[in-house]
Amino acid sequence: QVHLVESGGGSVQPGGSLRVSCAASGFTAPYSHIAWFRRVPGAEREAVSCISSRDGTTYYSDSVKGRFTISLDNAKNMVALQMNSLKPEDTGVYYCAAVLTTLDDWRQGYEYDYWGQGTQVTVSS
Numbered sequence: 001q002v003h004l005v006e007s008g009g010g011s012v013q014p015g016g017s018l019r020v021s022c023a024a025s026g027f028t029a030p031y032s033h034i035a036w037f038r039r040v041p042g043a044e045r046e047a048v049s050c051i052s053s054r055d056g057t058t059y060y061s062d063s064v065k066g067r068f069t070i071s072l073d074n075a076k077n078m079v080a081l082q083m084n085s086l087k088p089e090d091t092g093v094y095y096c097a098a099v100l101t102t103l104d105d106w107r108q109g110y111e112y113d114y115w116g117q118g119t120q121v122t123v124s125s
Contacts, residue, residue: 002024002025002027002114003024003025003026003116004023004096004097004115005022005023005025005116006020006021006094007021007022007119008021008119009094009119009120009121010120010122011122011123011124012121012122012123013123013124013125014086014088014123014125015085015086017082017084017086018086019080019081020036020080020083020094020119020121021078021080022036022096023076023077023078024077024078024079024096024098025077027100029100030100031053031113031114032052032099032102032103033050033051033052033099033106034050034053034072034079034097034099035047035048035049035096035097035099035106035112036048036049036050036081036094036096036097037094037095037109038090038092038093038094038095038121039095040089040091041091041092045109046063046092047106047108047109048060048061048064048081048094049068050070050106051070051072051079053072058070059106059107061107064083064090067084067085067086068082068083069081069082069084079096081094083121086121086123089123090121090123091121091122092121093119093121094118094120094121095115095116096115096116097109097112097114097115098112098113099111099112099114
């Protein structure tokens, strides 16, 4: 059974940093991409970042580009999202998601086969 388990959320002041991680297990076939989404209060789920497990290609939303960095440790089946220069609008529940096959549009949640339960990130003074 596939599990994606997020960890590392918490509270931080604006301008601070947090690192969230996602542990993947139970895959009988390798996933092609793994991504981070977030659900901000009062808004729809938003794609944040994505990484290819095959060649390491990374993708970022415009709202986090230059501040967030996604990384993947294939040996440990862990994906991390380093979040720097955090803003109050980054507050939300962060989810990791994985897809087994090819990805047409990394920003579309329906492309992904598996989801984690989420971890809360709060940016507030």
